[in-house]
Amino acid sequence: MEEYACKLCRRIIKSKVCPVCKTTEVSKSWKGIIVIFDENSEIAKAAGITAPGKYAIRVK
Ligand SMILES: [Zn+2]
Numbered sequence: 572m573e574e575y576a577c578k579l580c581r582r583i584i585k586s587k588v589c590p591v592c593k594t595t596e597v598s599k600s601w602k603g604i605i606v607i608f609d610e611n612s613e614i615a616k617a618a619g620i621t622a623p624g625k626y627a628i629r630v631k
Pocket residue numbers: 577578579580581582589590591592593
C-alpha cells in the first residue's frame with residue numbers, strides 16, 4: 572500500500588488529504604519513520620510534533 576507524508580505536519584497517511592491539516596500538500600517522496608506515542612516526550616518536542624502518530628523524518 573502506498574503511503575504519503577503530509578508536507579505540513581509530516582504525518583504519514585494513506586490518502587492524499589491530510590486529516591489534520593486538511594491539505595492535499597502530501598508527498599510520496601519521504602524518508603524514515605518516527606513513531607510518537609507521547610507528544611510530551613523529548614523526541615516529539617525535538618521534532619516539533621504535537622500529537623501521537625507516525626511521522627516521516629524527511630519530506631520532499
Ligand atoms: Zn498534515
